[in-house]
Amino acid sequence: MTMKFAERMELFAASDIQEILKVTARPEIISFGGGLPAPELFPVEKMKEVSCKVLEENGTKALQYFTTEGLPSLREKIAERSNERLGTSLEMENVVIVTGSQQALDLAGKIFLNEGDVVLCESPTYVGAIDALKAYQPRFVEVETDDNGMVVEDLEKKINEEKNVKLIYVTPDFQNPTGVTWSEERRRSFMEVVNQHSIPVLEDNPYGELRFEGTTPPALKSFDNKGNVIMLGSFSKVLCPGMRVAWISGDKDLLMKFVFVKQACDIHTSSKSQYEIDTFLEMFDLDEHIAELVKVYGQRKDVMLKAMEEFFPSSVEFTNPEGGLFTWAVMPEGIDAREVVMRAIEKKVAFVPGDAFYPNGGHPNTMRLNYSNMPSEKIREGIKILGEVLAEFIPESMPAK
Amino acid sequence: MTMKFAERMELFAASDIQEILKVTARPEIISFGGGLPAPELFPVEKMKEVSCKVLEENGTKALQYFTTEGLPSLREKIAERSNERLGTSLEMENVVIVTGSQQALDLAGKIFLNEGDVVLCESPTYVGAIDALKAYQPRFVEVETDDNGMVVEDLEKKINEEKNVKLIYVTPDFQNPTGVTWSEERRRSFMEVVNQHSIPVLEDNPYGELRFEGTTPPALKSFDNKGNVIMLGSFSKVLCPGMRVAWISGDKDLLMKFVFVKQACDIHTSSKSQYEIDTFLEMFDLDEHIAELVKVYGQRKDVMLKAMEEFFPSSVEFTNPEGGLFTWAVMPEGIDAREVVMRAIEKKVAFVPGDAFYPNGGHPNTMRLNYSNMPSEKIREGIKILGEVLAEFIPESMPAK
Numbered sequence: 001m002t003m004k005f006a007e008r009m010e011l012f013a014a015s016d017i018q019e020i021l022k023v024t025a026r027p028e029i030i031s032f033g034g035g036l037p038a039p040e041l042f043p044v045e046k047m048k049e050v051s052c053k054v055l056e057e058n059g060t061k062a063l064q065y066f067t068t069e070g071l072p073s074l075r076e077k078i079a080e081r082s083n084e085r086l087g088t089s090l091e092m093e094n095v096v097i098v099t100g101s102q103q104a105l106d107l108a109g110k111i112f113l114n115e116g117d118v119v120l121c122e123s124p125t126y127v128g129a130i131d132a133l134k135a136y137q138p139r140f141v142e143v144e145t146d147d148n149g150m151v152v153e154d155l156e157k158k159i160n161e162e163k164n165v166k167l168i169y170v171t172p173d174f175q176n177p178t179g180v181t182w183s184e185e186r187r188r189s190f191m192e193v194v195n196q197h198s199i200p201v202l203e204d205n206p207y208g209e210l211r212f213e214g215t216t217p218p219a220l221k222s223f224d225n226k227g228n229v230i231m232l233g234s235f236s237k238v239l240c241p242g243m244r245v246a247w248i249s250g251d252k253d254l255l256m257k258f259v260f261v262k263q264a265c266d267i268h269t270s271s272k273s274q275y276e277i278d279t280f281l282e283m284f285d286l287d288e289h290i291a292e293l294v295k296v297y298g299q300r301k302d303v304m305l306k307a308m309e310e311f312f313p314s315s316v317e318f319t320n321p322e323g324g325l326f327t328w329a330v331m332p333e334g335i336d337a338r339e340v341v342m343r344a345i346e347k348k349v350a351f352v353p354g355d356a357f358y359p360n361g362g363h364p365n366t367m368r369l370n371y372s373n374m375p376s377e378k379i380r381e382g383i384k385i386l387g388e389v390l391a392e393f394i395p396e397s398m399p400a401k
Numbered sequence: 402m403t404m405k406f407a408e409r410m411e412l413f414a415a416s417d418i419q420e421i422l423k424v425t426a427r428p429e430i431i432s433f434g435g436g437l438p439a440p441e442l443f444p445v446e447k448m449k450e451v452s453c454k455v456l457e458e459n460g461t462k463a464l465q466y467f468t469t470e471g472l473p474s475l476r477e478k479i480a481e482r483s484n485e486r487l488g489t490s491l492e493m494e495n496v497v498i499v500t501g502s503q504q505a506l507d508l509a510g511k512i513f514l515n516e517g518d519v520v521l522c523e524s525p526t527y528v529g530a531i532d533a534l535k536a537y538q539p540r541f542v543e544v545e546t547d548d549n550g551m552v553v554e555d556l557e558k559k560i561n562e563e564k565n566v567k568l569i570y571v572t573p574d575f576q577n578p579t580g581v582t583w584s585e586e587r588r589r590s591f592m593e594v595v596n597q598h599s600i601p602v603l604e605d606n607p608y609g610e611l612r613f614e615g616t617t618p619p620a621l622k623s624f625d626n627k628g629n630v631i632m633l634g635s636f637s638k639v640l641c642p643g644m645r646v647a648w649i650s651g652d653k654d655l656l657m658k659f660v661f662v663k664q665a666c667d668i669h670t671s672s673k674s675q676y677e678i679d680t681f682l683e684m685f686d687l688d689e690h691i692a693e694l695v696k697v698y699g700q701r702k703d704v705m706l707k708a709m710e711e712f713f714p715s716s717v718e719f720t721n722p723e724g725g726l727f728t729w730a731v732m733p734e735g736i737d738a739r740e741v742v743m744r745a746i747e748k749k750v751a752f753v754p755g756d757a758f759y760p761n762g763g764h765p766n767t768m769r770l771n772y773s774n775m776p777s778e779k780i781r782e783g784i785k786i787l788g789e790v791l792a793e794f795i796p797e798s799m800p801a802k
Contacts, residue, residue, distance in 0.1 A: 135511055
C-alpha cells in the first residue's frame with residue numbers, strides 16, 4: 001500500500017536540467033546556465049537604507065498581513081512606469097502584485113486551463129512557463145517563430161485548427177531563451193489577430209528594460225482593444241530577484257480572478273518586500289540603476305559574442321540580442337547538446353541544452369547561453385573551453401543547420 | 402464572444418466573508434473578524450537590527466535567487482525547535498520553506514488531488530484550507546469532531562466508506578475556528594488508524610506555541626511510523642505574518658514532490674525574508690517574544706470570555722481555548738449568524754459567521770470570534786455591543802442548541 005498522488009504528478013520529476021543547474025551553482029564552474037542577475041550589481045547599501053526607513057515609518061504595516069492586491073502606492077508607480085515606457089494606459093487598479101512572475105504563470109494556468117485545453121506558445125518558449133502551466137495538464141501547441149517573433153499566419157492557422165485554445169503565452173522582448181525581440185510590425189499584426197478573438201494573451205516582459213541598443217517597441221498591450229492581454233512584469237531582473245516581487249497588469253475584472261486565486265495560494269506577497277521596493281523607488285533612481293546594469297550586461301554580451309565568433313566552429317549559429325540575458329546557439333543537425341554539456345561540465349563550463357525550451361521536445365542541437373552572471377574574463381575563458389568541446393563534436397567541415 | 406475560464410473558476414467568487422473581512426479593516430470597527438496578530442507586539446526595532454545585519458553580512462545572497470528548498474540554517478533551526486517541543490525527529494532535510502502555510506495547502510492540493518477525490522477534515526475546519534484545496538475540485542467529507550478532536554470511529558467509517566480518500570486535513574492545536582485542542586489519547590488513536598493506511602495527513606499547527614495554560618501534547622507526527630504526516634508550521638503567528646515565511650516538514654522523498662511543485666509556483670520564498678528570520682533566531686530569543694504574546698493574548702482571551710459570560714444570552718455556548726487566537730460560539734438553532742453580523746456591523750462590531758468553516762455548508766447558528774487583534778477595553782466594549790445585538794435575535798428564554 002503506497003501513497004497515491006494526483007495524475008498531474010506524473011509530469012513532475014527531477015529533470016536533468018535541474019541537475020545541470022545544480023552543477024552550475026558550484027563555485028568552480030563557469031556557468032552560462034541559469035538566468036541569474038549579476039550579484040555584484042545589487043544595490044545592497046541602498047537596500048539597507050530602504051529597509052531601515054520602512055521599519056521606521058511603516059514597521060507594523062510591513063510585518064502584518066496585507067491585502068492580496070498589494071501595496072497601492074507601489075501598484076500606482078508600476079502603472080505610471082508602464083504607461084511612460086510601453087504605451088499602456090494603466091491605473092493602479094490595473095496592477096496586482098504577485099510573488100515573482102512565476103506565480104503569475106501558475107495563477108494563469110489555474111484560471112484558464114482545463115485538462116486538454118490548448119496553450120499556444122512561441123517555439124522555443126520559456127521553460128518556467130511550461131513548468132507552471134503543465135500542472136493544469138494542457139496540450140502545448142508551438143507556433144512557428146522567426147527572428148521577428150511569432151509567425152502570425154501560423155498563429156491564425158492554429159487558432160482555427162485547434163478547438164479549445166485557451167491561452168497564448170509570449171515573451172516579445174529579449175525572449176528567454178532566444179534573446180529575440182518582436183518587431184513593431186509583427187506586434188501589430190499579432191494583435192490584429194488577437195483582437196478578433198477572446199483568447200487571453202500572457203505578455204511576459206521581465207527583460208524589456210535591459211536594452212543595450214535600438215528602441216523599445218510598444219507593448220502588445222498597447223494594441224489591445226478587447227482586454228485580452230495580461231502583462232507580466234518583475235523587479236527580479238532590474239533590481240533583485242530574492243524579494244520575489246513582480247506584477248500582473250490588465251483588465252480590472254480579469255485581475256479580480258487572479259486576486260481570488262492568489263488569495264488561496266499565498267494570501268499575499270511579502271508586505272515588507274512590497275514596502276521596501278516602493279521605498280526604493282521613492283528614495284533612489286531606478287533608471288540610473290538600470291543604466292548601470294545595461295552597461296555591464298551589454299559589455300558581457302559583446303565579450304560573449306566576440307568569443308563565440310572566435311572560438312566556436314563556424315557551423316554553430318547564434319543570435320545577437322539587443323538586450324536581456326541570453327543568446328541562443330544552434331549546432332548542426334545530429335549534435336546533441338546534452339552530450340556536449342556533459343563533456344563541458346567535465347571541463348567546468350555549463351549551459352542549458354535548448355530542448356528544455358520546446359514543450360513537445362526535439363531540437364537537441366540547441367543551447368541557451370547566459371551572459372549576465374559571469375565577469376567578462378570568465379565569459380571569454382568559458383566560451384574558449386566550450387569552443388574546444390564543440391570542436392570534439394563538430395568537424396570543422398560540417399555544414400550549418 | 403467572451404473569454405473562457407477553467408471549470409474550477411465556478412468555485413471562486415467574491416464571498417460575503419471577504420466582504421465582511423473588508424469591513425473589519427475599517428478603523429472605526431471593533432473587529433473580532435480576522436485572525437490577525439497584535440501589530441503593537443511586532444518586534445519592529447529588533448527586526449530593524451536584523452535587516453541591517455542581513456544586508457551587511459549576506460547582502461548579495463539575500464537579494465539573489467535561491468534554492469526552492471530554502472535556507473539550510475533556517476531549516477536546521479526549525480527542525481531542532483520542532484524536535485524539542487513536539488516530540489518529532491526531524492533533520493534539516495525534513496524541512497522545506499514555503500510562502501506562508503497557505504502555500505503548503507495549495508501545493509498539497511496539487512500533489513494529491515484529482516477532481517472528485519475525497520478530502521477528510523474536521524467539522525468545522527479552517528476556511529483557508531477549503532479555499533486552497535477546492536481549486537483541485539475534491540469532495541470534502543467532514544468527519545465528526547468533538548471537544549477532544551476528530552472522532553476516530555467516524556474517521557475509520559469514512560475511510561472505509563469512501564473509495565478515494567486522498568488527503569486528511571486537521572488542526573489539532575487550538576483549531577481555527579473552534580480553539581479546540583485534541584487530547585493526547587485522541588491523537589494516539591487517530592494515528593493508530595492513520596498508520597494502517599497510506600493516506601497523507603496535513604497536520605496544520607500555526608498556533609501551537611501560543612499556549613496560555615496546560616501542557617503541549619505530542620504532535621501527530623511523533624506517532625507517525627509510515628511517513629504519512631506532513632506538518633505545517635509558520636512564523637506568522639509567533640513572529641510576523643507579513644514576511645510570508647512558513648514551512649512543511651515530513652518524509653524527505655515526499656517533500657521532494659513539494660519542492661518540484663513549489664518551484665513551478667514561485668521558484669522560492671523570499672531569500673531576504675528567510676535570512677532575516679534566521680538572523681532573528683540567532684540574535685534574539687523567540688521564546689521570550691512568544692512568552693510576551695502568550696501573556697497578552699491570554700489576558701485578552703480572559704477578557705473576552707468574561708464579557709461573553711456577562712453580556713451574551715445564556716443560551717449562547719462558547720469554547721474556552723487554552724491557547725491560539727479564537728473562540729467559537731454556538732447560538733440556538735434557527736438563529737442566522739449572517740443576519741447577526743449585518744446588524745453588528747451597523748453597531749461597528751464584526752465577527753466571522755461560522756458556516757464558512759463547513760465545506761458542505763449548514764450550521765448558520767455559529768460564529769468565530771478572534772481576540773488577538775483588539776486591546777482589552779475594545780474587546781469588552783465590542784462583546785457588550787454584540788451581546789445587545791444577540792439579545793435582539795435571541796429571546797432570553799430560548800434553550801441552548
